[in-house]
Amino acid sequence: MNVRISKFILPSLFVLAISTQANAQSRRDTSTKKTTTVTKRTVTTNSNNRTSTTKRVPRSTVTYKKSSRKVVAVRNVPNKRTVSFRGNNYYYANNRYYTYSRGLYIAIAPKVGFRINILPANHRRIRFNNNNYYYTEGVFYIQSNNAYEVVDPEIGTIVYELPDEVEKVVIDGQTYYEYANILYEKVQVDGMRAYEIVGIIEMN
Structure with a gap:
């Protein structure tokens, strides 16, 4: 009688133990906090063979603190100069820099790759990782x-001023x-307030 009970109960207990362990593992996996994936990429530009490492942050992980974005729009721009880039x-x-739409x-901000012959008057020179950057108004x-040429800056670059249109985001x-x-x-x-570049938001 004892032999028959052992043959029936022991396999059942084994199956029950495996099932309980699987359920516990599933609960642990479900409760694990999701974190943003930051991808490091080494990018070589066509300009002076500049090589830099950037951290790309998926746009889907970025939350803007304000629902509406800051936009500066005016009806007239006195003494403006027109610069064409890729048909725009x-x-x-x-x-x-401005674009014209509906009056x-x-x-x-000009896109990466945009080129000008003369730097804006208020630019600042920044030396980082043996590269010379010229910075003005977030560009x-x-x-x-x-x-x-407009480029993505390197991670770790320090600036002391940000444009008025800067937005607070949460990641x-x-x-x-x-x-x-x-x-x-x-x-x-x-002892001075500054801002360090920590990533680039993916366009797509």
């Missing part, structure tokens, strides 16, 4: 032959600042 016209005046000039340039509970898809974190450098 930019209008430059007062250290800003308004809307301030925008980074490097010299390329006889022109200046995994941490607050950052965003402008032109560049993410900044507020830091202290020699």
